[in-house]
Amino acid sequence: MTDETPIPPSDPGTPPPDDDARDEQIAGLLAVEPLDDLTRRRLVTTAVSAVDAGPADPDELHDEPDRLGRSRFAVLLPVAAAIAIGIVVGALVVTRPDDTTTTAARKDTDTSVAAGAGSAPAPQAAVNPPALNESSSLRSLGDLGDISDPETLSQAVGAAQLKDAAAATPTGVCADIPPSDLGLVTTSAAGTGTAAGVAVNVIVGTDATGERIAVVLRSEDCLIIRKDLLPSG
């Protein structure tokens, strides 16, 4: 399941957009005519009158980002925490020194479980639901070098995962993107590299079918360039 898209070449005739800047062309397209005075007065008057109708219902105010942000995860957090704690307890039970098969089988799972063999930070990391997987809990793959083709990327990721990750090695600016935005269920590792001369971030995770996927994103704007299937295990 490789979805490879060549990196778009720069157009010498058009200056590359400064992605941090407002796009004036889009701004022009999206511009909305101001309300006419009558409509504005009506809207404002109705709103002010509604204050006299009674105090706000907390559910009505709706000032929490409950759809686009992470507050929905706060609702699911206790359930996810209970499940995650159960997984950690199970991992502690089965990953005893004499149970090497189970330990090996869990090698590629989320770091919160892999690191949970008795270490103090594990329960804290384990209570984070997968969608809140923050960059600090991702295993760092370091600099993977030139990963212009999927074969090189696969080899580089494999080699990086065999090494002890340096704690100070950055995981890349795109590492905090929720897995769901990448088409993944969980993310486990992140690193940096280059592809066709462009600085990229690589995020490794699993998709809904359980496949290990490496998502390559352009560092300057975290735009997904391609997704490569990685060998399992």
Next chain:
Amino acid sequence: MSSDSHDAAPAGADDAALATAAAAGDRRALELLLDRHADRVHAICRRVVGHPEDALDATQEALIAIARGINRFDGRSAFTTWLYRVATNAALDELRRKARRPRPVETLPEPTASTSPLDERVGARLDVDAALATVPEEFRVAVILRDLCDLDYAEIAEVLDLPAGTVRSRISRGRAALAAALGNHELTSYRPSESDD
């Protein structure tokens, strides 16, 4: 409309001062505050929802929510950050309500052979609404907050309660999706990625 007996905030006061006065019961301050930001709220609703009448409904809901919840604004963030958050949520609520309502089929006027500059502007607006409707909500909102409302990445991250990297990604993908939906005729700076989910 009668104003409260202690109209403390003058018309030229900043948002924080007006919000504080409004929270204390100053109806005139509340009215000034809402009037000042009504266009901004409407612009968000108009582009998120896509339909003019539904956008007005969403705008009204947002202004009511702001008015009735003004005493919950604690001043820790800019007033506009809170305002944009309420407006965005009201627009998304309306979008979901609209999705659940059966709607009659709308017939658009047949395109005429000759187009005046006004026709072209109207055509472009219809194209933009139709194009925006194809962009996933989370990307659409990010683009609207950045390019229409001119919020910076940090402000958008605060409004949407997302990491900055996610904001950056959603804006990029939203812009690319919008360009693709417009057939790249309107936007010349983007080459959409085929890897978008």
